[in-house]
Amino acid sequence: MTRVKLSQWALEELTDRIVPAAVLDLTAKGAEAMAAGAIVRQVDAQPTGTGYIRSFVRVQGAASSGGSEQGYNTTARPLQFDENSSPQFTRGLLLSQVPRVVEGGVAYREFLLDINQKSSASKLSLDEVRVFVGATDNLSGYNAAAKTLAGMGSVFDLDAGGDVSVKLDARLNNGSGSGDMVLLVPESKFAGSSPDGFVYLYSKMGGLSGASANGGFEEWAVRSSGGTTTPAGGTASLAGSVWIDRNQDGVRDAEDNALAGVTVTLQGVDxxxxxxxxxxxxxxxxxxxxxxxxxxxxxxxxxxxxxxxxGTLLDGTDYVGNLGGILFESDGIVSIVLTDGAAGVGYDFTEFDHFGGGYN
Structure with missing residues (x-):
């Protein structure tokens, strides 16, 4: 798979609607490109039913006025643009609910986009994407001129490196709910943001000539915690522990406290x-x-x-288990290769406090 820099993309001749500086063409299976440090990739994210993905904003302006549509997720009502008002489809989203993936040694946050178009006119453009992080889930008041939400600037803007549009084709996948594109936003864009912060994703679609919104709805989602896109029945496993290492010696001593209820996420490709x-x-x-x-x-x-x-709990040393892997930043172990039947153990995460001990 070839990743193409924006400067290598040809300028598309457009006579109507918007004319971006570059068009990223994802109308072929597996096509991908980069913009503003993010990766956009055509995918078939099947299966994507309940238990696999969680929709957080549904935009359906084409159903009422056609052409172009826009919206963002929030619990605030009334909604500002073309969002579906059901709280099942347009809702708050915690940063901790957005999956983290690693590609080429770079960490990203993954967002899924599912589009729906008429088979006779299946192309759709994604013209703007901006991501914001706020302290509450009910922010509103998007300002198109200032490109702000409730007065806040975005942590990610697809057009930060130059005006781009992404061209998609709904015919590459079957029906609604199958997923059409992933957007991988660099984890670095969320530096300093709390996992308990709320993520807002604003998008605008249908601005390109020949790629306007014409039917159904478009939906942004994230893969569900506890869900997997792969069939069951594998024979490998990974395991470890999370604990307070009072002297940071890597040995689970009797006085080292176990930490219960800590969230551990596994991500990868089978x-x-x-x-x-x-x-x-x-x-x-x-x-x-x-x-x-x-x-x-x-x-x-x-x-x-x-x-x-x-008290004050700080990151301790993390430990790669018996099958190998690479320590990644804080609280990450990546590049763990599993073969059929392999049992990975000893993938441990430890903590300590700034007084040099554990909590009492």
């Missing part, structure tokens, strides 16, 4: 080429495990836990 996203929490003894995995390459990420007694 031997069928499908993306896997699974989430679990540690037990009373601090242990966690992922079973029934297919062969593939996986990553593990710990969500930094709170301190039970209100």
């Amino acid at each position: 031997d069928l080429g499908q993306t896997v996203v699974l989430t679990t929490t540690t037990g009373a003894d601090g242990s966690y495990s992922f079973a029934n995995l297919r062969a593939g390459t996986y990553s593990l990420f710990e969500t930094q836990p709170p301190v039970p007694d209100g």
Whole structure:
């Protein structure tokens, strides 16, 4: 698969509607491109039913006025643009609910887009995408001129490196709910944002001539925690523990406290080429495990836990288990290669406080 820089994309001749500086053509299976440091990629994200993805904003302006449509997710009502008003489809989204994936040693947050068009005119353009992070889930008041939401600037703008549009083709996948594109936003764009912050994604579609919105709805979603896009029946596993290492020696001493209820996320690609996203929490003894995995390459990420007694808990040393892997930034172990039947153990995450010990 070839990744093409924006400067290499030819300028598309457009006589009507908007004329972006570049058009990223994703109308072929598996096509991908980069814009503003993000990756856009044509995918078939099947299966994408309940339990696999969580929709967070549904835009359906074409049903009422046709052509161009726009919207963003929020719990505020009334809605500002062409969003579906059902809280099932347009709602709040925590940053911690957006899956983190690693490609080429770079961490990204993954968003899915599903489009719906008439078969006779199946092209649709994605013309604007901006991502914001706020403290509450009910922000509103998008300002198109200032490109702000409730007065806030975006943490990511697809047009930051120059005005672009992404051209998609609904005919590449079958029907609604099958997924058509992934947007991978660099994790660095969310630096300093709390996992408990709320993510807002604004998008505008249908602005290109020959690629206007003409039917159904468009929907942004994230893969569900606890869901996977791959069939069950694998024979491999990964396991480890999360605990307070008082002296940071890597040895689980009797006085080292287990940390229960800590979220650990597994992400990767299996031997069928499908993306896997699974989430679990540690037990009373601090242990966690992922079973029934297919062969593939996986990553593990710990969500930094709170301190039970209100103290100051800091990242400790993390440990690569028996099957190998690479420590990635804080709270990440990537490039874990599983073969059929492999049992990975010892993938541990530790914490300590700034006084040099554990909590009491």
